[in-house]
Structure formats: C-alpha cells, structure tokens
Amino acid sequence: MIKRTYLVFIIIALALNSCNYFSKYPGYNKTKSGIYYKLLKFGESTEKARPGDYMTVDISYQTIGDSIFFEGRRKLQITEPTFAGAIDECFLMLAEDEMASFIISANDFFTKTLETTLPAFIQKEDPMIVDIDVIDIQTEEEFFMEKEAFLYWIEDFGDYEKVILRQYIDQQKVDIEATESGLYHIILEEGNGEKVFIGDTVTVHYEGKFLNGKFFDSTKRRNSPFQFVYGRKWQVIEGMEEAIGRMIEGERALFIIPSQIGFGETGSSTGIIPPYTSTLFEVELIEVIPGSREKDLDLNKYD
Numbered sequence: 001m002i003k004r005t006y007l008v009f010i011i012i013a014l015a016l017n018s019c020n021y022f023s024k025y026p027g028y029n030k031t032k033s034g035i036y037y038k039l040l041k042f043g044e045s046t047e048k049a050r051p052g053d054y055m056t057v058d059i060s061y062q063t064i065g066d067s068i069f070f071e072g073r074r075k076l077q078i079t080e081p082t083f084a085g086a087i088d089e090c091f092l093m094l095a096e097d098e099m100a101s102f103i104i105s106a107n108d109f110f111t112k113t114l115e116t117t118l119p120a121f122i123q124k125e126d127p128m129i130v131d132i133d134v135i136d137i138q139t140e141e142e143f144f145m146e147k148e149a150f151l152y153w154i155e156d157f158g159d160y161e162k163v164i165l166r167q168y169i170d171q172q173k174v175d176i177e178a179t180e181s182g183l184y185h186i187i188l189e190e191g192n193g194e195k196v197f198i199g200d201t202v203t204v205h206y207e208g209k210f211l212n213g214k215f216f217d218s219t220k221r222r223n224s225p226f227q228f229v230y231g232r233k234w235q236v237i238e239g240m241e242e243a244i245g246r247m248i249e250g251e252r253a254l255f256i257i258p259s260q261i262g263f264g265e266t267g268s269s270t271g272i273i274p275p276y277t278s279t280l281f282e283v284e285l286i287e288v289i290p291g292s293r294e295k296d297l298d299l300n301k302y303d
Helices: 002-022 087-092 106-113 140-153 157-171 238-245
Strands: 036-041 054-063 068-077 099-105 127-138 184-189 201-210 215-218 226-229 252-257 279-289
Touching (some): 036 127, 054 140, 068 226, 087 099, 087 127, 106 127, 127 140, 157 252, 201 238, 238 252, 238 279
Antiparallel strands (some): 036 099, 099 127, 184 252, 201 226, 201 279, 252 279
C-alpha cells in the first residue's frame, strides 16, 4: 500500500513538473517550433493567412517586462518561415479579425529576420512579446487589383502635391536646396556628437505634422522616444532614414519630406496620411550607440 501511494505521488509530481514546464508563460501554449502563443480575440473567419497574402495588422513589440519599443499599423506580404520560431509563423497562425500574443526569441528576430544587431536594451537570451491584431487579409491578386484601381483614381494627385509643396516652400521662405531625393533639411540646433552609420542604434524624438501644421504623431507628446537600429528594413520611411543619416548626435532639425520618400502614392497604412502628401518632421537625435562599423564599407550613403 505504501509503495503504491509512493508511486502515485511520483506520477503526480511528474505531472505537475510537466505542467510547470508548459506554463512557463501562464496562459500561453507552445508550438513545436518553440513559439509561445495566446489567442486574445476570435474572428468570424476560420481561413488562416497563407504565404503570398497581404495582411494589414496593428502590431506591437515589447520586452518581457512589458516595455513597448514599437507599435503601429503595417501592411506586409506574408512569407514562408525561413527558420524554426520565425515571426512569419505567427502571421500564418491567424485569420482575419483575430488577435493574438506571441513570445519569440528576440535574438532570432533581430539577427535573422531583420538581419541586424540586438538593441542595447535587449540581451541575447531575452524573449520578446509580439501582439498582432489582424485588420485585413488579401490575396496577392486582390492586393494588386485594388492597387491598380486606386492608382488610376489618383493619377493626377502627384502634380497637385507639387503645387502645394512649392507654395509652402515659398510662403515659409525656405532658402535651402532640396537633396537629390527631394528632402529639405533645416537645422534648428547644431549637434556635437556622433554621426550615424548603418547598424548604429539611435534614439530620437520626433513630431510629425502636415504642411498646415496639424499634428499626426509625436513621441514627445507620448513622452516615449523612439529607438531603432539604423539602416535596417521595417524601421522607418525612406525620407526619415535619409533625414537621420544626415544628422549629428544632439542635433534638432526640421525636415520637409515629399511623398516619394514619405508615405507614397497610397498614403500611410493607418489611413491617417493621405496619398501624395508631403509631411514635416521635427527630429531630435538624442543618442547614437555605435554598431560594428566594419572597416572598408560604405556605412552612410548620405556622407
């Protein structure tokens, strides 16, 4: 009887240990590839996204300590995962109108998916939380049909933007020349620190406005500076990348960004910024943390 009781105790202990293993993150389940996931909202559709589909999502990245370091709406094309535990797998697990929270390897995300170095605030062994809320899923054919129809409808807007931008430049008496891309760089306060190179981790404050002065985004109003690895995909719009690449640490500057290097012919994925819309960004380059800066490489194309 004692032996039997002891055996039952061992079985229960093993079961509890097993439960503790799988509940490393309470409320999350684990995939075979090592991703932890928790469904937060169900959608009406049961059809999951497939490779090649275009997905519009509200997405946020945060540390395991719940410190958000990126959030926004993005439209992206889903691809096959290239390694076990890739973020691509997270997108493929979701259907339209579903929302889920995922825990993945931060090191894999930055070094393999973004092909960059880890930010200074994340350690190599740290996990990260990715929350994804699926707004819309389109097939590749649906995406290009919609784009074609939209571009036909707004084909004259490009000329209209040029008129509005020229009027603004004249009214504000901007006496500097635009760069080859069309960017205007107006220094408000000189910097005295590091120049930015590809692979550096930069911290900035920015305020985004329309030409009429109306705000559409501000890290200062949120009291939350934006930190990212410079020169890597999925980070900032082309015009902002060029802008920061021309700055010196400590500098504060105003940039006029035409749509061809801004939010383009389709506008922002959030719908806040219309197609063919020039924007203003006041940017303060707070800190530059040097990356590897390998020798004999052109690490800043804006020199």
